[in-house]
Amino acid sequence: MDGLVYLKNVVTLKLDEQKCNGCGMCAEVCPHRVFQLNGRKASLRDRDACMECGACRRNCPTGAVFVESGVGCAAAVMSTLLGKQGDCCCGPGAGDPVGGCCG
Amino acid sequence: MDEFELPVIQQQRGCDCGENLLTSGKPMPDVHQSFVRGVVETAAGRLPKVSSTLSRRDRWGAVRARLSAFRMAYRIDPGLYALGEPDGQSPVLVSANYKMSFDVLRASLAGRSAWILVLDTRGINVWCAAGKGTFGTEELIRRIELSGLRKIVAHRKLILPQLGAPGVAAYQVKKISGFEVLYGPVHARDLPAYLDAGCHATAAMRTMPFSLRDRVLLVPIELRGAMKYFFMLPAFFLLIGGLGGPKDFWSNVTQTGLFAVLALLGALIGGAVLVPLLLPYLPGRAFSVKGLWVGLVIAMMCIVLREMNLTTWPGRVEAASWFLILPAVSAYLAMNFTGCSTFTSLSGVKKEMRWALPLQIAGGLAGVILWIGAALMF
Numbered sequence: 001m002d003g004l005v006y007l008k009n010v011v012t013l014k015l016d017e018q019k020c021n022g023c024g025m026c027a028e029v030c031p032h033r034v035f036q037l038n039g040r041k042a043s044l045r046d047r048d049a050c051m052e053c054g055a056c057r058r059n060c061p062t063g064a065v066f067v068e069s070g071v072g073c074a075a076a077v078m079s080t081l082l083g084k085q086g087d088c089c090c091g092p093g094a095g096d097p098v099g100g101c102c103g
Numbered sequence: 104m105d106e107f108e109l110p111v112i113q114q115q116r117g118c119d120c121g122e123n124l125l126t127s128g129k130p131m132p133d134v135h136q137s138f139v140r141g142v143v144e145t146a147a148g149r150l151p152k153v154s155s156t157l158s159r160r161d162r163w164g165a166v167r168a169r170l171s172a173f174r175m176a177y178r179i180d181p182g183l184y185a186l187g188e189p190d191g192q193s194p195v196l197v198s199a200n201y202k203m204s205f206d207v208l209r210a211s212l213a214g215r216s217a218w219i220l221v222l223d224t225r226g227i228n229v230w231c232a233a234g235k236g237t238f239g240t241e242e243l244i245r246r247i248e249l250s251g252l253r254k255i256v257a258h259r260k261l262i263l264p265q266l267g268a269p270g271v272a273a274y275q276v277k278k279i280s281g282f283e284v285l286y287g288p289v290h291a292r293d294l295p296a297y298l299d300a301g302c303h304a305t306a307a308m309r310t311m312p313f314s315l316r317d318r319v320l321l322v323p324i325e326l327r328g329a330m331k332y333f334f335m336l337p338a339f340f341l342l343i344g345g346l347g348g349p350k351d352f353w354s355n356v357t358q359t360g361l362f363a364v365l366a367l368l369g370a371l372i373g374g375a376v377l378v379p380l381l382l383p384y385l386p387g388r389a390f391s392v393k394g395l396w397v398g399l400v401i402a403m404m405c406i407v408l409r410e411m412n413l414t415t416w417p418g419r420v421e422a423a424s425w426f427l428i429l430p431a432v433s434a435y436l437a438m439n440f441t442g443c444s445t446f447t448s449l450s451g452v453k454k455e456m457r458w459a460l461p462l463q464i465a466g467g468l469a470g471v472i473l474w475i476g477a478a479l480m481f
Binding site for chain 1: 233266273286289306309310311313328382388390439441444445448454455456460
């Protein structure tokens with residue numbers, strides 16, 4: 001993806017191929033093509049591209065995907081550290097990059 | 104209001120705002136909202152009709168929302184809307200009740216007819232609401248029932264934006280409501296191609312890029328966030344610059360103090376404008392590192408522009424102070440841009456912050472102490 005990659009080997013994403021039934025939902029919902037389907041099982045194609053949005057875990061009917069989802073936002077992490085109610089999100093939505101709650 | 108049971112979801116609700124969703128809301132959206140262009144009579148009652156052409160008022164609202172002035176109030180009634188002249192076979196598209204999400208969706212469907220089911224996401228866009236769970240399985244199932252959708256369409260398919268997937272478990276929606284969830288493309292602009300291909304999205308439609316355009320649109324938000332810090336600092340630097348320095352108070356304020364304010368403004372623009380724009384080209388994976396390089400270049404420029412005398416100790420100390428302060432400021436602001444990017448994970452941001460934040464604070468403080476020292480040395 002055009003040179004935009006974040007830190008290596010840090011995400012909490014795990015795939016249990018034993019539990020996978022090959023439905024392909026994880027590959028469908030992932031916005032960063034982290035998964036690929038090999039025959040009747042999913043596998044991790046590019047784990048470091050994961051942004052931990054949690055779409056795959058939420059849509060996996062067999063519980064084969066694990067990821068601790070959250071928003072990768074430094075301001076939100078700081079608000080939480082300072083004990084404020086972290087309610088921040090400003091990632092690009094479909095065609096509307098703003099509309100979150102930063103600021 | 105239809106009563107229904109959601110045993111599966113009620114047990115695993117991850118959002119503390121679920122209670123209100125179960126009690127609030129009218130079944131039908133108001134037909135008197137500014138963007139409504141008529142009504143349609145359906146088996147489930149009278150529904151507002153909308154057009155795929157945005158009015159001047161819609162466009163102006165979008166500009167204001169992007170400048171983040173009136174964003175929180177930019178919401179529409181949840182419920183079912185008719186786009187064009189839909190019938191029982193028309194597709195059902197699901198959106199959020201943030202008006203810009205709704206407008207982007209309908210504007211992408213010029214010349215088509217569809218039903219648009221708007222979920223109550225508290226005026227937040229699809230992506231952010233899905234992360235919180237308000238654009239979620241429970242609200243979707245509830246809204247299907249409230250809207251009377253099953254009386255209006257003959258099929259049992261819903262098209263959701265792919266970015267809603269973090270909040271919606273398609274298999275649970277199917278199990279409880281009988282409606283099959285199809286995830287559409289990431290961008291609404293790809294919807295016509297997706298629909299024409301029989302609800303098939305290409306790999307490109309499924310990925311979320313972070314284009315220059317996306318980044319440019321985020322700059323006003325970044326600047327606004329950064330300005331919050333900036334109002335405090337100039338007064339401090341002007342005062343200390345005036346009290347120290349080689350000449351009388353007011354000459355010092357206009358020379359040492361004003362230069363300090365301009366240098367900080369440079370670091371602010373570096374962190375909140377240049378880093379977003381140059382993001383793919385700056386070296387380093389951590390955003391703080393990207394910001395650090397920008398800050399170092401700005402510090403270098405400041406020293407050249409100010410023609411600092413590096414042969415004297417006050418000159419050297421002042422130069423050193425800017426080499427600490429400016430990179431710390433722009434690295435910090437760059438780090439904050441992680442929240443706006445489309446590819447940073449929470450685990451990654453936490454890892455970055457663990458080493459970067461202490462360094463930024465230490466660098467900034469050390470720099471300020473050196474700068475005060477240099478000002479008093481004269």
